[in-house]
Amino acid sequence: ALEPTYNKPDDTSSYASPERELGxxxxxxxxxxxxxxxxxxxxxxxxxxxxxxxxxxxxxxxxxxxxxxxxxxxxxxxxxxxxxxDYIGKEIKSSDSTITLNNGKAFGGSYTLEETGNVIISIFDTEGSEIRTIYRDDQEAGEHNVDFDGKDNYGYRVPDGYYSFSVQAFDNEGFSIEVSTGLSGLVTAVTYQGGIPYLMVGDHLINPESVTEVSLTETG
Missing domain, CATH: 1.10.287 (Helix Hairpins)
Structure with missing residues (x-):
């Protein structure tokens, strides 16, 4: 298979540095x-x-x-x-299907499996091109992180930015299993990663813009 070619940026040493503006x-x-x-x-x-x-x-x-x-x-x-x-201490539901890559580290990206199955995760760039396919066998039912390592299918690091993902799941006989991106749970904190705010639900980072429902927790 042909490997992609990554061109080295042109030498910019010949460019004059911008003059300092007067205050x-x-x-x-x-x-x-x-x-x-x-x-x-x-x-x-x-x-x-x-x-x-x-x-x-x-x-x-x-x-x-x-x-x-x-x-x-x-x-x-x-x-x-x-x-x-205001989200802290409240139950939320999200439909997040995006990942933010900052300094080579991925933030966000969660999905929920209805039952144990074999999972195929596809990651796409902003132009819709699939850059990475991740396979996971016999993954248990429940909530999971995508855990994108910032590399494409050839092992090259991809640029920082925003990426989307989709998830498919199948049982051992090849039948589809219901899977949804995003998750639900109790917000315990707000954290900033790479200057971008996220809601903490367990050990998952949730983009606030993906929240579709907010409710108060039940008190005993």
Whole structure:
């Protein structure tokens, strides 16, 4: 069988490194220095000076906008975490069929078998191409992790990103067994992996966006 070819990226050493952008303090310092050292016999024209002041004003406004955006982002992240913490202590059902690969480590990806059987797990990239097939024989009924190792069928590591998966299961006579992606259970914690939040259900990581049902636990 033909093995895929992985081309080495072009050498980027010839590219010039980007120049550092001026901050508000550096810009103002340069403007003051320019005024201080200008030729008295040929002073800066008022129109040129006005243009530079307008440029500084625009720069100041951009910094203010950026500061406000950072404040809004922080507030949004705080609100999102607060919403996720509301899941703790509640029963959820999810239909997650995605895996996140970060630094070569896979997060998420669970399925539930109705009975013991032989399992075939297919993993797909964002274009829908199957990159990996995992076989598991005589897997017991219950909830399981996909446990993707971040490699394709040829043993090459695949790029970080999002992947989807499907699961098929058969008994020893070849008849199909019911299997569903995602799982249900009690949320015990919220954890961040690779900067992405997940709900902890047992030892499974659940993408909050895949939650389809939330209910309070029954108290005795």
């Amino acid at each position: 508000r303090n550096e810009f103002l310092t340069l403007l003051v220095a320019q005024l201080k050292h200008q030729d008295p016999l040929n002073p800066m024209e008022s129109t040129e000076f006005t243009a530079q002041l307008a440029q500084f004003s625009s720069l100041e406004q951009l910094f203010d906008i950026n500061d406000n955006l950072e404040i809004l982002q922080g507030a949004e992240d705080s609100q999102r975490l607060e919403n996720l913490l």
